[in-house]
Amino acid sequence: MKNIIFIFLILLSFVFSNCSNGPKRILINPEKPFEKLSQYNFFKGELADLDPVDRVLPYDLNSPLFSDYAHKSRFVWMPEGTSANYTEDHVLDFPKGTALIKNFFYNNDETDPAKGRRILETRILVNNGDEWEGLGYTWNDEQTEAIYNIIGDIKEVSWINPEGQNQRVDYIIPNKNQCKSCHAFDNVSKPIGPKVRNLNKDFTYPEGTMNQLEKWSETGYLTGMENIANAPAVAVWDDSGSYDLHTRAMAYLDINCGHCHNPKGAANTSGLTLEADSEVGLPLGVYKATVSAGAGTGGHTYSIVPGNPEESIMIYRMKSDNPGAMMPEIGRRMIHTEGVALIADWIKSMDPAEFSGGTVETLN
Amino acid sequence: MKSYHLLFIIAASFLFLLSCKEGSKTEVALSVENLQAELQKRLITAEAGDKIILPAGTFSFKRSLSLNDTPDITIKGAGKGKTILSFKGQIEGAEGILAKNVKGLTLEGFTVADSKGDAIKVQGCTNVIMRDLETTWTNGKLATNGAYGLYPVSSTNVLMEECEASFAMDAGIYVGQSTNVVVRNNYVHDNVAGLEIENTRNGEVYKNIARNNTGGMLIFDMPDLPQANGDRIKFYNNLMENNNGENFAPKGMVVSTIPPGSGMIIMSHSNIEAHDNIIRGHKTLGIAVNSWLFTGVPFESKDFDPYATNIHLHDNEITDTKGPSDNTTEYGQLITNLLGGEAYDLIIDGILKPGEPSSYCFTNNGDITFVNLNAGLGTALEDMTKNMNNDLSKFDCALPDFDTSEHDAWLAGM
Known part of the structure; x- marks a missing residue:
C-alpha cells in the first residue's frame, strides 16, 4: 500500500514538475x-x-x-x-x-x-x-x-x-x-x-x-x-520577571531532561522522572541514591540534596563536559552556565526539613 | 508515455527491493582502510539479518557507535585482542557501543578499550549473545574509567561467554534488570566489582573467574527501578580468588562501599543458590549476605523487597580468608570495628524478612568462620557488638530447588 502511494506521489511530482510556472510542490517521502x-x-x-x-x-x-x-x-x-x-x-x-x-x-x-x-x-x-x-x-x-x-x-x-x-x-x-x-x-x-x-x-x-x-x-x-x-503554558525558563523559580526550573528540566527521563524514555532504567509535572520528591531525585550513574556521581550520593546544590549529582552532571559523566549524554559539548545557575538556585531554595531523608532505619 | 515507463521501472525495483528484504542475510566485511569511516554507517543502514565482519587491527573512534531497532544483527571481529575499537579520543557519547531495541543481536570477537563511559551497553534487546569480547581501560585503576564493561540491561535472553572485562571503575560485567541470563566462562579482573547481577530474574552464572577485583562477584537488588526485584539466580563452579584490589570507584556509587577483600556479596536479591564455588584468598570476607536496609540508603518503591530471602549456600570451598580486614571503606571500617580486623568466611547482617526466620540455609561449606551481626535487633555499632553471634547451626537446612530452565529452549535453538 505504502509503495502504491509512493508511486502515486512520484507520478504526481512528474505531473507537477511539468508546469514550470506553477507553485513548487512540497513532497516528502x-x-x-x-x-x-x-x-x-x-x-x-x-x-x-x-x-x-x-x-x-x-x-x-x-x-x-x-x-x-x-x-x-x-x-x-x-x-x-x-x-x-x-x-x-x-x-x-x-x-x-x-x-x-x-x-x-x-x-x-x-x-x-x-x-x-x-x-x-x-x-x-x-x-x-x-x-x-x-x-x-x-x-x-x-x-x-x-x-x-x-x-x-x-x-x-x-x-x-x-x-x-x-x-x-x-x-x-x-x-x-x-x-x-x-x-x-x-x-x-x-x-x-x-x-x-x-x-x-x-x-x-x-x-x-x-x-x-x-x-x-x-x-x-x-x-x-x-x-x-x-490553554496551559510552560514557563519561559529564563524569564524571572514572569515566572517563579520553581516553575522555571521544572520547565527547564522538562525540555532538557524529560524526553529521556520519563517512564517510557531511554533513561527509565534510572528510575528518575524529570518532567514538568513530576512529583517534587524521590521521582525527581530528591534524596534518590544513584544506581548506575558511573562517573556521574562526582562523589555525591543523591541526585538532589535539598538546599545543597554542590552536593547534588544533578548539578555535578550538568556542570560536567566529560562524555562519561555529563547530562544530557549527547547533544551537548558546552556547559550551560545559565541553566546550571537556575537549577542550582532552585535546589538551594528547597527546604531540607520538608523532605524526609529516608524511609528506613539507618545504620549510621 | 515516459511517465508510465518510469512508473513501471520504479514499481519493478520496489518489488525487487521487497523480495531482497525478506530473509536476506548479507555479510558485509569491512576492511582495515574503511572500517573507521564505514562502521557507523553500516550500523545505521543495516538490514535484518546482516552480519558485519570486522578485520583485525586497532581502530579509533571519536564518537559512540550505535545500533537501533534492526533485528538479527551480528557484529563479529577477528577475536578479542585482535580487533580493537579504541575510544581513547572520544568526545561524544556515554558509551563505546550502544545497541538498543535489537531482537537478535550477536556481538563477538572484539575489544572495546578506553570508552568514556560504559564500554558495551545493550539496552532493551532480546536474544543477545556476547561472546569472546574484551572490555578494558588501559591506564590502570582510575576513578575516571568507564563504569561498566559489558552491560546488558533491560534485556531478555542473554548469553555472555568467553569474555574478559577489566579495569572498570564499577563492574566488569554488569547484568541489570534482565531476564533469562546465562553468564559462563568469563574472566573478570582488576575491576571494582568483577561481575554483578542486578535486579535480574532467572539466571545461571557458572565457570567464571574473578581475580584482583575489589569484590569478586555481586548479586544486588537496587530499589526504585522499573524491574523492581531480581529472582532465581544460580551461581556455581565459579572461582573467586584474591579480590583484594583497592576500591577506585568514585564516592557516591553503591560499589564504592565494597570493601577490598570481598569474595562474593549478596544484597537484597532473593532465591539465590550458590554451590561448588571456590572462594579463596580474601582479606575481609568470603561471602556476605545483606539486606538493603543495612546500607541505610532510603528507597520509596513499594514493590521493592529489601530483604535477601531464600539464600542457599552449599558445598562451596571458602579458604584462606585472612585479615587484617579492610579499613578504607565505610562497610570495611564497620566490620573491622566490630570484628577487630579479623576476616570471616561468611558474614550476614542478620536482617531477615519478618516472619521468615529460616530463609537462609548454609550447609556443607567446610569448616568456615561465621558471624551473624544480628543487625535486625539494632543497626547501631553498640547494638551489633552486643547482639552478634557465631551460631551457624540454625542455618543448617535445605531449601527447595527452583527452576531456571526458562532460557533452555532459547539456548538449545542456537
Missing part, C-alpha cells in the same frame, strides 16, 4: 529522502535566508532544549487539508505527512547581528504515520545547500557571545541512530518540543504578532482548541 534540502521547496529565494514558502509556518517554544548555544529556527508544514488535534497531555497529534523543520545556526557575533550567521544543519522530522523519521542535512561552508547525511559530522564553530567573548565548540551533528537517543518514546520516535504548553506564546510573523496556537488554528494546522485562555 521519508523512505527516500532527497539528496539536497532545497529539493523539498520549503524555502524560497536564497536557501540560507530560510524564507519559508506559503504554509511553511515558523514557530518557537517557550523553553527550548539547550544545544551548545546554537539558535534554532523552526518551521512546521502539514499536507493540504490536514491538521493537528489539540491535546494538552503530550505532543500534538500531528497528521501523517507532517514535517517539522529545525535549522541550527550560530550568529557570528551576538553583539552585532549584521555580521551574519552560520547554519550548520537542518533536521527534518517527518511523521510517516507509524512514527517520526529523522532526516539530517548538513550545510556546506558556502551556505548554499545542505546535503543529506546519516552519519553526522563534527564542525568547529567560533562566535562571539552576548558578553563579547570569543567562543568555540566542536559542534556535533548527530547520526541517524542518535535521533532516537532523544526522540524515542516507548521505542517509537516522536517530536519533543511542540506541546500545547510549549507552543502557547506570541510569535512575530511578517503579518504581525499573534499567539502561535491561534495562528495555527487560523492556518488550519490546529483543530479542537476551544479557548486559548484555557
Whole structure:
C-alpha cells in the first residue's frame, strides 16, 4: 500500500514538475529522502535566508532544549487539508505527512547581528504515520545547500557571545541512530518540543504578532482548541520577571531532561522522572541514591540534596563536559552556565526539613 | 508515455527491493582502510539479518557507535585482542557501543578499550549473545574509567561467554534488570566489582573467574527501578580468588562501599543458590549476605523487597580468608570495628524478612568462620557488638530447588 502511494506521489511530482510556472510542490517521502534540502521547496529565494514558502509556518517554544548555544529556527508544514488535534497531555497529534523543520545556526557575533550567521544543519522530522523519521542535512561552508547525511559530522564553530567573548565548540551533528537517543518514546520516535504548553506564546510573523496556537488554528494546522485562555503554558525558563523559580526550573528540566527521563524514555532504567509535572520528591531525585550513574556521581550520593546544590549529582552532571559523566549524554559539548545557575538556585531554595531523608532505619 | 515507463521501472525495483528484504542475510566485511569511516554507517543502514565482519587491527573512534531497532544483527571481529575499537579520543557519547531495541543481536570477537563511559551497553534487546569480547581501560585503576564493561540491561535472553572485562571503575560485567541470563566462562579482573547481577530474574552464572577485583562477584537488588526485584539466580563452579584490589570507584556509587577483600556479596536479591564455588584468598570476607536496609540508603518503591530471602549456600570451598580486614571503606571500617580486623568466611547482617526466620540455609561449606551481626535487633555499632553471634547451626537446612530452565529452549535453538 505504502509503495502504491509512493508511486502515486512520484507520478504526481512528474505531473507537477511539468508546469514550470506553477507553485513548487512540497513532497516528502521519508523512505527516500532527497539528496539536497532545497529539493523539498520549503524555502524560497536564497536557501540560507530560510524564507519559508506559503504554509511553511515558523514557530518557537517557550523553553527550548539547550544545544551548545546554537539558535534554532523552526518551521512546521502539514499536507493540504490536514491538521493537528489539540491535546494538552503530550505532543500534538500531528497528521501523517507532517514535517517539522529545525535549522541550527550560530550568529557570528551576538553583539552585532549584521555580521551574519552560520547554519550548520537542518533536521527534518517527518511523521510517516507509524512514527517520526529523522532526516539530517548538513550545510556546506558556502551556505548554499545542505546535503543529506546519516552519519553526522563534527564542525568547529567560533562566535562571539552576548558578553563579547570569543567562543568555540566542536559542534556535533548527530547520526541517524542518535535521533532516537532523544526522540524515542516507548521505542517509537516522536517530536519533543511542540506541546500545547510549549507552543502557547506570541510569535512575530511578517503579518504581525499573534499567539502561535491561534495562528495555527487560523492556518488550519490546529483543530479542537476551544479557548486559548484555557490553554496551559510552560514557563519561559529564563524569564524571572514572569515566572517563579520553581516553575522555571521544572520547565527547564522538562525540555532538557524529560524526553529521556520519563517512564517510557531511554533513561527509565534510572528510575528518575524529570518532567514538568513530576512529583517534587524521590521521582525527581530528591534524596534518590544513584544506581548506575558511573562517573556521574562526582562523589555525591543523591541526585538532589535539598538546599545543597554542590552536593547534588544533578548539578555535578550538568556542570560536567566529560562524555562519561555529563547530562544530557549527547547533544551537548558546552556547559550551560545559565541553566546550571537556575537549577542550582532552585535546589538551594528547597527546604531540607520538608523532605524526609529516608524511609528506613539507618545504620549510621 | 515516459511517465508510465518510469512508473513501471520504479514499481519493478520496489518489488525487487521487497523480495531482497525478506530473509536476506548479507555479510558485509569491512576492511582495515574503511572500517573507521564505514562502521557507523553500516550500523545505521543495516538490514535484518546482516552480519558485519570486522578485520583485525586497532581502530579509533571519536564518537559512540550505535545500533537501533534492526533485528538479527551480528557484529563479529577477528577475536578479542585482535580487533580493537579504541575510544581513547572520544568526545561524544556515554558509551563505546550502544545497541538498543535489537531482537537478535550477536556481538563477538572484539575489544572495546578506553570508552568514556560504559564500554558495551545493550539496552532493551532480546536474544543477545556476547561472546569472546574484551572490555578494558588501559591506564590502570582510575576513578575516571568507564563504569561498566559489558552491560546488558533491560534485556531478555542473554548469553555472555568467553569474555574478559577489566579495569572498570564499577563492574566488569554488569547484568541489570534482565531476564533469562546465562553468564559462563568469563574472566573478570582488576575491576571494582568483577561481575554483578542486578535486579535480574532467572539466571545461571557458572565457570567464571574473578581475580584482583575489589569484590569478586555481586548479586544486588537496587530499589526504585522499573524491574523492581531480581529472582532465581544460580551461581556455581565459579572461582573467586584474591579480590583484594583497592576500591577506585568514585564516592557516591553503591560499589564504592565494597570493601577490598570481598569474595562474593549478596544484597537484597532473593532465591539465590550458590554451590561448588571456590572462594579463596580474601582479606575481609568470603561471602556476605545483606539486606538493603543495612546500607541505610532510603528507597520509596513499594514493590521493592529489601530483604535477601531464600539464600542457599552449599558445598562451596571458602579458604584462606585472612585479615587484617579492610579499613578504607565505610562497610570495611564497620566490620573491622566490630570484628577487630579479623576476616570471616561468611558474614550476614542478620536482617531477615519478618516472619521468615529460616530463609537462609548454609550447609556443607567446610569448616568456615561465621558471624551473624544480628543487625535486625539494632543497626547501631553498640547494638551489633552486643547482639552478634557465631551460631551457624540454625542455618543448617535445605531449601527447595527452583527452576531456571526458562532460557533452555532459547539456548538449545542456537
